[in-house]
Amino acid sequence: xxxxxxxxxxxxxxxxxxxxxxxxxxxxxxxxxxxxxxxxxxxxxxxxxxxxxxxxxxxxxxxxxxxxxxxxxxxxxxxxxxxxxxxxxxxxxxxxxxxxxxxxxxxxxxxxxxxxxxxxxxxxxxxxxxxxxxxxxxxxxxxxxxxxxxxxxxxxxxxxxxx
Numbered sequence: 389x390x391x392x393x394x395x396x397x398x399x400x401x402x403x404x405x406x407x408x409x410x411x412x413x414x415x416x417x418x419x420x421x422x423x424x425x426x427x428x429x430x431x432x433x434x435x436x437x438x439x440x441x442x443x444x445x446x447x448x449x450x451x452x453x454x455x456x457x458x459x460x461x462x463x464x465x466x467x468x469x470x471x472x473x474x475x476x477x478x479x480x481x482x483x484x485x486x487x488x489x490x491x492x493x494x495x496x497x498x499x500x501x502x503x504x505x506x507x508x509x510x511x512x513x514x515x516x517x518x519x520x521x522x523x524x525x526x527x528x529x530x531x532x533x534x535x536x537x538x539x540x541x542x543x544x545x546x547x548x549x550x551x
Contacts, residue, residue: 419445419484421527421536429543430499430517439475439490439540441525446480447532453477454488456498456540457524464518465501472526473498480529499542520544 421443428434441454455472458464467473475498478488496502496510503514520542527536 417445417532417534419443419527419529419534419536421525421538423525423538423540426539427541427543429545431545434490434495434499435492438492438495440487441476441478441490441527442485442487443527443536444483444485445536446484446486446527446529446534448480448482448484450480450484450529450531451477452480452486452488452527452529454490454525454527457526459521459523462519462521464498465516466497475525486527517545518542 421441424440424442428439443452446452453474454476455474457472458467458469460469463469464473475494476488476490478486480486499518500510500512501516501518503511505511523540523542525538525540527538528534
């Protein structure tokens with residue numbers, strides 16, 4: 389009888405752990421994410437016309453966090469290897485849709501990777517822009533854990549204009 393209790397207790401505990409683990413997995417839904425433009429060169433034009441993130445499939449009224457997955461070998465100032473870097477955030481509407489733009493600070497710190505003067509002005513002479521390539525972008529719902537994924541292509545800088 390004692391062996392039966394231990395065995396059934398172990399089985400119950402294993403099932404409870406499995407249910408908790410799968411509960412988080414089942415609740416996380418795939419959402420949709422679009423980026424406009426989805427290809428961009430790192431130029432001052434990004435400050436005038438920022439990258440826009442749009443998505444759907446989130447819980448109504450939840451906060452959405454937009455992050456860039458930094459590939460191995462690429463360094464972003466202030467970000468540890470293996471960490472994602474925040475680009476924007478927004479709120480889903482009643483239909484679970486959101487739209488937000490990449491702010492100037494995120495553009496300067498992440499894409500341009502500028503230095504800063506003592507007067508807190510961007511120092512482009514110390515900039516080390518992200519290298520050209522494809523970067524995965526994630527939009528995650530804070531409450532639902534729903535995730536939308538899209539790719540942003542960083543293009544090589546345009547050739548300098550001839551004078």
